[in-house]
Amino acid sequence: MNRQDAGMLANVFRPTTVIDATRLGEQLGARILLASETFQHTGSFKFRAAYSVAARVPNALIIGASSGNFGQGLAYACKLLNKRCIVVMPATSDPAKVAAVEAYGGKVDMIDVRQTSRAERVAQLVRAHPEAYLASAYDDPLVIEGNATLGRELAALSLPVDCFLAPVGGGGLTSGLITGLRAEKCSTPVIGVEPAIANDAARSLREGKLVRNDAEPQTLADGVRTVSLGEHNWKILREGLSRIVEVAEALIPEAVRLLFNAANVKAEPTGALPIAGLLAEPEAFRGKSVCCVISGGNVDPALFARILNTQ
């Protein structure tokens, strides 16, 4: 994408919110800056991806599969662009995210992922709607370019940090970050954070080839319940990603609580993964300056209350 196109997108997106999380940093022994996408349109970075796709394909109907945030972003982007969309969502999706997709005018197509994979259902819908554009939530150069606007923004801020940490699911965010940062000549390492029970990306990096989970892993971080990285993302991540930190499930709610109590940030479990990464490897980050990308803030309030009440 050229800078003019990037500038066009940047005018639509809200700048990321940079928060100097002093108290959280003191607790974790690092200097922590948060790049919070929780105040982005539709509450997560996924709006960048979705709008980038919806604005740049000619089709009036867009079909996508999403555990929620891409669906919300796509629904709102289509609303802004006077287009329509159908979003395939697992029945286990956060109810708040399902309701939000519908509130933005998107049509939700709910599936039981134990019986039908997202890919199968999407294929059925594409056959039924041959005029539609099939949008991947991550495996699409237009998605990567949308997310690259965040990398460009962060590069322009010249943050004094040793590394960026960001969640890894399908790899759309990290591949976009790397693309945007490098396009603006910022060489700061990007480290991925992935739930240990959904560690296909970490295994892929170790084995040097794209490996898949057998099924969608039921991690609390519902934004990274993907079976594998996308092909386009993998091409960027295999060379561009510094490494991946794998985190135990118990660290994810702990990270949500820390962001809430020590930084006044409402993050969804997936958004808290970078903090879980700091908890998983305290020695690796002690005394370092890190920028944690908080990818989104949309979470069911009943689930959030349970997380707050569990210590």
Place this chain on the structure above:
Amino acid sequence: MNRQDAGMLANVFRPTTVIDATRLGEQLGARILLASETFQHTGSFKFRAAYSVAARVPNALIIGASSGNFGQGLAYACKLLNKRCIVVMPATSDPAKVAAVEAYGGKVDMIDVRQTSRAERVAQLVRAHPEAYLASAYDDPLVIEGNATLGRELAALSLPVDCFLAPVGGGGLTSGLITGLRAEKCSTPVIGVEPAIANDAARSLREGKLVRNDAEPQTLADGVRTVSLGEHNWKILREGLSRIVEVAEALIPEAVRLLFNAANVKAEPTGALPIAGLLAEPEAFRGKSVCCVISGGNVDPALFARILNTQ
């Protein structure tokens, strides 16, 4: 305060975080911008007040009374300035705020307000420490000047709004806002929001004289449990405040939930008062553009979980 002094303070303070709360605004029928002080040092605007005092008095020991946020701000300001402080807090204070004052190195002096008023206990401490400066959390020109930095910031942003809404307790925030906005030639009205069970400020405006509550009202908004406006604040507010919206207690947790669910903002009950004000008078604000000052985000997680779970 001259602009040079204001600039010195502004370098210490974090700029307020302006959030365009589109979805919240759609739900409430208004265009809503949030000026969130939840990411200010110590998590509330009170740091502006406390640092302004601690930096500009010669005393090495500062005594203050606070339900929590001024105490946190004072403790952290004194830490930064190598000073000491004693903070008198009611036993009913949010435990998270008490713990935070202590974490910043402040000494907490806990009282039962049914037996000893804050004023009485403060007077005892001042007799015991004649070298100390007695800092009011609101009734002090240095406090008002500290809070005025927020008004100056907001004026400089030239937000396209019809009014500002902010919580009223002792009147430190609203008198500071008015002072700062007017110093920068911004004439946008400032509207106070006060719990109906703690409506001494609204009664004062109606009666044209400063009136007091008999005791500290036990509103959920613990930051405004003051018996009256301060004298210095009253002088500014009686002429400068446009009016006061009084809100029923039930609207306060509802406002906390709305900020959480529709704007991804973690606010403490006091910080959510401006949203409660919009709920209290929907017709008055329908179609208007408003800037709500979210004064702080520090809240006990157990209390917050209860608020989320109650509909």
